[in-house]
Amino acid sequence: MFILFGAFLVKSGAGDFIIDLARCAAGRFVGGPGFVAVFSSGLMGSVSGSSVANTVSTGVITIPLMRKAGFPARFAGGVEAAASTGGQLMPPVMGAGAFIMASYTQVSYLTIIGVAALPALLYFLSVAMFVRIEAKRSQAVKLEDEDAETFGQVLKGGWHYLLPLVVLVAALIYGFTPTYAAGIAIVSVVVSSWIARKPMTLGDILDALAQGSRNIMTTAILLITVGLIVMVISTTGIGNTFSLMITDWAGGSLLVTIALVALASLILGMGLPVTAAYIVLATLSAPAIYQLIAQSQLIDLMASGNLPEQARAIFMLTAPDAVELLGAPMERAQAAAMLAEVPENFTGQLLEQALSPHALTMALVAAHMIIFWLSQDSNVTPPVCLTAFAAAAIAGTPAMRTGLTAWKIAKGLYIVPLLFAYSPLISGTPLEMLMVFTFALFGIYAIIAGLEGYLEHPLRWWLRVLMFPVGALMLWPHGMIWIDLAGVVIFVALLVWSARRPGPVMTPA
Structure with missing residues (x-):
């Protein structure tokens, strides 16, 4: 039902609204097209649940925009692939993974998508950090579009596309089963589309049913086949x-x-x-x-x-x-x-x-979340990285090299699961979760700066090496908040120093 819901939402025109909303929210900054790719992929992935479909639907707009702004073509493809991969981590759909996880663990679907939200946001912010650093290094320009609508105009013309998501979450909170909640949300997609300038016609509804059914059949065959394997593994x-x-x-x-x-x-x-x-x-x-x-x-x-x-x-x-x-x-x-x-x-x-x-x-949810996150890496890791291949075709770059770039940008897929295992990111109180999230944000930025050799300006080799232990201070569990605060102070000091003092004229390795 969630797959069908995604098909209805995309067919209703929500995809165009999401991209327009992302362009208004993030496209006006320096290097904005890169942020648009991250933002739009997160929003689109939250309803589509397919990394490759996410790449193709948003990449045809965001990749040319990134190239026009001055980003290298291979980096543009890598960003889109990495961001689209994160779509399966973003609630509420999560590529049907949340529903399967709920079935396996016997934990409520609402609980799973609730604890998945902060980690997913952390992943997309980690991709945005790569975008910001590359925008500084490539001297990406700010694209001006005088005819573009403002954020308020886009939201005013498409606010009704958000109603089905509100209905879905509200139905889950009220206590309906995920299947029943998705069914209600599908009806709300059709009803809310009647407010739009182009309401869904009978043909659009039939097309959405057909597309959703095709996707459901593919997933059903896959689950039946894998189910046989799972039963053999369990029985033996x-x-x-x-x-x-x-x-x-x-x-x-x-x-x-x-x-x-x-x-x-x-x-x-x-x-x-x-x-x-x-x-x-x-x-x-x-x-x-x-x-x-x-x-x-x-x-x-x-x-x-x-x-x-x-x-x-x-x-x-x-x-x-x-x-x-x-x-x-x-x-x-x-x-x-x-x-x-x-x-x-x-x-x-x-x-x-x-x-x-x-x-x-x-602990059980954390174990499954670790596996679910790690299972996404095949989307961006050569030699088989379908999402990166799709992005490379749009960017016109070598598929394998684009895959390596996407793999580097998607480092959050390996860092965040460690937080599931060693920190209260998904199991603590709201305050504990926010503290882990905040310190992890700084820690991941420090590690990315070390990988890229760049903050506001190129980093000398010894500063580049220093970034890794500074990041580890804020990521590794030790039970002492003063160590996290010390890491934040050191990193912020280096960031301010890098912003105020131009680095050497060099190209980082």
Whole structure:
């Protein structure tokens, strides 16, 4: 139903409204066409759910605009590919991934799209950071269009296109099932189009039904085929075996486990669409990642001396010598060693006794979100990067080189999943989530500056190297806010210094 909803919304003319809205909001800045690509791809992807379709529909406008402003053609194609890939991360549709995730985890669809919003925004802002740096380096110009409508005029002429999204979210909040809410939203698309200058006709409705049905059939065949694989994996126990293998290869390290899953997702993505790759990977590796995230939270409780009494009772059965140590703070390594002594058949019960149901639920969501994000990398990672190939065809650049550029620009696909695992970006209180988001924004900007060798002006080699530890200060979890603040101060100082003092005349590597 969400696929059908996207088809109706695009057919109603919402695509043109989204691009016009993006051009008014971001196109008037220096390097604005690049920001238009990011903004419009995020808005379009939030309803279409298809990275390639997103690239083709918005790229035919944004890529020529970026080239006209002075951006290199390969960079223009890479930005569009990376931004369009993020469309599957942006609620409410998320390429049907959110609905599948809700089905797998038995967590409400509304909860999933709620926690997915800030990470998706963080991804698009990371792409916008590449655009800003390249605009400075390429001396991209501000494109003036005297005949262009203002933001208010565009919004006045197309505000009704936003009504179906409001109806969809309102229906979900009210408690309707995702399928029923999408059905109501489809009806609202048709009704709201009657307010437009060009209302949907019977032919438009039939075309939308036909296009949506074709997309649904493709997705249905894909899900049925993958479902057979998933059932075989479940029935034979290969999933549990694979999870144990990943845990064994990673040596119990969550970071190494995520790296192995990223590699597996890239390989699977060479032959499967991203949604299918997510389904297979979630079946195989989500239990391992969930277990490691939950165990990490348990170790934190043990290290702080706050382990609940009912959880200590399990230690009395499995490791009685360690019970006396659990009432006081200890080193994290010591807590991990004590947990390693607990037999595997008691671990699940220990986690249920020590962690709240909310913590366990969010650990499961975090595991699936990590896999879902990593499964998107095949869109922009050579040798198979369909989104980059589509952008390269529009930009007239070599497909593989455009793919490498898109892969570099889409670095948020690898950084943000680490925040799912090690920070409360999706599991904390609203204040904690906003704090992680803010510090991560500065941290990602610092790392991008290091990768590009540029802020407001070219960076000398030692400043370029310094950007990576400065970014890590703000990204890596350490539980001390003063370290994050120190990283922000250092980065802002370097940014101001770079803006006021021209760098050397050089071309960064």
